[in-house]
Amino acid sequence: MADIKVSLHDAQMEIFKSPARFKVVAAGRRFGKSRLAAWVLLIKALQSKSKDVFYVGPTFQQSKDIMWGMLKELGQDVIKAAHENTAVLTLVNDRKIYLKGSDRPDTLRGVGLEYVVLDEYASMKPEVWEMILRPTLADVKGGAMFIGTPAGKNHFYKLYIEAQQDDDWEAFQFNSTDNPLLDPKEIAAAKSTMSTQAFRQEFEATFESFTGGIFKEEWIKYVDNEADFAEGTIGHYVVAVDPAGFEQSSKDRGLKSSKLDETAISVVKIVNDEWLVKDIYHGRWGIKETAFKILQAAIESQATTVGIEAGALKNAIMPYLEDEMRTHGRWVNITDVTHGGKRKIDRITWSLQGRLEHGKIKFRKASWNDHFISQMMDFPSPLSHDDLLDSLAYIDQVSVADYAGSIELEDWEPMDAIAGY
Ligand SMILES: Nc1ncnc2c1ncn2[C@@H]1O[C@H](COP(=O)(O)OP(=O)(O)OP(=O)(O)O)[C@@H](O)[C@H]1O
Ligand SMILES: [Mg+2]
Structure with missing residues (x-):
C-alpha cells in the first residue's frame, strides 16, 4: 500500500x-x-x-x-x-x-x-x-x-x-x-x-425528543428597573410582527375572538446579547388599524427595524403601512422575516428556549404578561394559540446583537496576523 x-x-x-x-x-x-x-x-x-x-x-x-x-x-x-x-x-x-x-x-x-x-x-x-x-x-x-x-x-x-x-x-x-x-x-x-x-x-450527541414542557414558568424574568427601557440608555429597539387575518368589519369582532388567531407585535430592546421585551401588542384588527398599530409601535420605540412575516398578509398590509407612513411623515425600515421552511414549533423552540432558560430575555411587567405565559406553558399544544410567542421568536431575525460592550479586546487578533500575511 x-x-x-x-x-x-x-x-x-x-x-x-x-x-x-x-x-x-x-x-x-x-x-x-x-x-x-x-x-x-x-x-x-x-x-x-x-x-x-x-x-x-x-x-x-x-x-x-x-x-x-x-x-x-x-x-x-x-x-x-x-x-x-x-x-x-x-x-x-x-x-x-x-x-x-x-x-x-x-x-x-x-x-x-x-x-x-x-x-x-x-x-x-x-x-x-x-x-x-x-x-x-x-x-x-x-x-x-x-x-x-x-x-x-x-x-x-x-x-x-x-x-x-x-x-x-x-x-x-x-x-x-x-x-x-x-x-x-x-x-x-x-x-x-x-x-x-x-x-x-x-x-x-444525545437523541432528544423535543416534545412537551418546552418552556418553564420560572424562566420568566422581569426587568427590575423600568428606566432600562428609556431613551439614551444603551441598546436599540426592534419590532417583529406575526400578522393574523384582518377583521372585515366591527361586527366580526363579536365572534368568539379567543378562538381566532391574533396579530402580535413584539417591541424589544436589544442590549448586548439580552432581549428586554417592552411590549407585545396583540389583537384582531382591521387592516388599516393593524398598519397604524405597527407604525405606532415602531415610532414610539424608535425601532431601527420592523420585521413582518413574509407572505400574503404582509403583502396585503404593506400598501396600508406605506399610506400610514406618508400620512404621518414617518418612515421606518420594514423587512421580511420568514419561517425559512422550518416547522413553527421548531422555530419558536430554537429561538426562545435557550434564551429564556439562560435568562437572556427579560419582560417589562405589563398586562399582556399573563397572556404570554399561558401561551408559553401550553406550547406546543395544537389546541392553543402561540401568536405572542411567534412574534417574539421573530425578533431573532431582526436583532443583530451588538456586543460592543462585551468584546474582550486582548483576545482579539487581526486575521492577517493569524494568516501570517
Ligand atoms: N485528528 C485530527 N487532527 C487534527 N485536527 C482535527 C482532527 N479531527 C478533527 N480536527 C479538526 O477539528 C475541527 C472539526 O473537525 P470536523 O470538521 O471533522 O468535525 P465535524 O464533527 O465534522 O464538525 P461539524 O459538526 O461542524 O460537521 C476541524 O478544524 C478539524 O480540522
Ligand atoms: Mg462535519
Missing part, C-alpha cells in the same frame, strides 16, 4: 479500528466526524481491490464544501488525479473517491461499491440508504459508516439503536469534547445561549 500515515485522535481511532462492517457514529458538533470520514475513505479506497468508494453528504454542494479540500490535503501523497467538476479523486491504485449528495439519488445508483460514508446522516432521507446505497455494497460485501450529530429521534436514532443489536454493526457515541483539539471556549459560548436539551443534542 502507498505510504500514508493516518492521524486521528483517540476517539476517532477507536471508531476507525473497529472491525464492524457497518458503523453508526453519533458524535457532537466539531468532534471530527468529517475528518474521520476523510481518512476512512482514503484508506478504504487504497485497500480496495476493485471497487470504488462514495462520500455522501446531505447535498452535493455540501459534500464538496466539506470534503473536497480536506481529502486533497490529507491524501496529497496518494492522489493521482482530481476532477473538480465531478468531484472525483483517483488514487495511485486507480480506485476512486466520489463525492455525492443525498439530494440527487439518481447519481447514487447502479455501481458496485467497496465502502460508503454517509455524513450528517440525520439530515438525509433514510431511503437513500435503504433503497439505493445498500444494494450497491452487495457485490464485494462492502461496508458503510453513518456519521452525524443527532437531530431528534428520527431514522438516525433508529439505526443507532438497531446497530446495538446486530453482529455486523457497531454503534458509537461521543461528545464534542472528545476532540482534544477543540477550543473549550467554543463550547462554553454555545452552552450559554442554548437550552440544556439542545446543547446535549448538539455537543453530547
Whole structure:
C-alpha cells in the first residue's frame, strides 16, 4: 500500500479500528466526524481491490464544501488525479473517491461499491440508504459508516439503536469534547445561549425528543428597573410582527375572538446579547388599524427595524403601512422575516428556549404578561394559540446583537496576523 500515515485522535481511532462492517457514529458538533470520514475513505479506497468508494453528504454542494479540500490535503501523497467538476479523486491504485449528495439519488445508483460514508446522516432521507446505497455494497460485501450529530429521534436514532443489536454493526457515541483539539471556549459560548436539551443534542450527541414542557414558568424574568427601557440608555429597539387575518368589519369582532388567531407585535430592546421585551401588542384588527398599530409601535420605540412575516398578509398590509407612513411623515425600515421552511414549533423552540432558560430575555411587567405565559406553558399544544410567542421568536431575525460592550479586546487578533500575511 502507498505510504500514508493516518492521524486521528483517540476517539476517532477507536471508531476507525473497529472491525464492524457497518458503523453508526453519533458524535457532537466539531468532534471530527468529517475528518474521520476523510481518512476512512482514503484508506478504504487504497485497500480496495476493485471497487470504488462514495462520500455522501446531505447535498452535493455540501459534500464538496466539506470534503473536497480536506481529502486533497490529507491524501496529497496518494492522489493521482482530481476532477473538480465531478468531484472525483483517483488514487495511485486507480480506485476512486466520489463525492455525492443525498439530494440527487439518481447519481447514487447502479455501481458496485467497496465502502460508503454517509455524513450528517440525520439530515438525509433514510431511503437513500435503504433503497439505493445498500444494494450497491452487495457485490464485494462492502461496508458503510453513518456519521452525524443527532437531530431528534428520527431514522438516525433508529439505526443507532438497531446497530446495538446486530453482529455486523457497531454503534458509537461521543461528545464534542472528545476532540482534544477543540477550543473549550467554543463550547462554553454555545452552552450559554442554548437550552440544556439542545446543547446535549448538539455537543453530547444525545437523541432528544423535543416534545412537551418546552418552556418553564420560572424562566420568566422581569426587568427590575423600568428606566432600562428609556431613551439614551444603551441598546436599540426592534419590532417583529406575526400578522393574523384582518377583521372585515366591527361586527366580526363579536365572534368568539379567543378562538381566532391574533396579530402580535413584539417591541424589544436589544442590549448586548439580552432581549428586554417592552411590549407585545396583540389583537384582531382591521387592516388599516393593524398598519397604524405597527407604525405606532415602531415610532414610539424608535425601532431601527420592523420585521413582518413574509407572505400574503404582509403583502396585503404593506400598501396600508406605506399610506400610514406618508400620512404621518414617518418612515421606518420594514423587512421580511420568514419561517425559512422550518416547522413553527421548531422555530419558536430554537429561538426562545435557550434564551429564556439562560435568562437572556427579560419582560417589562405589563398586562399582556399573563397572556404570554399561558401561551408559553401550553406550547406546543395544537389546541392553543402561540401568536405572542411567534412574534417574539421573530425578533431573532431582526436583532443583530451588538456586543460592543462585551468584546474582550486582548483576545482579539487581526486575521492577517493569524494568516501570517
Ligand atoms: N485528528 C485530527 N487532527 C487534527 N485536527 C482535527 C482532527 N479531527 C478533527 N480536527 C479538526 O477539528 C475541527 C472539526 O473537525 P470536523 O470538521 O471533522 O468535525 P465535524 O464533527 O465534522 O464538525 P461539524 O459538526 O461542524 O460537521 C476541524 O478544524 C478539524 O480540522
Ligand atoms: Mg462535519
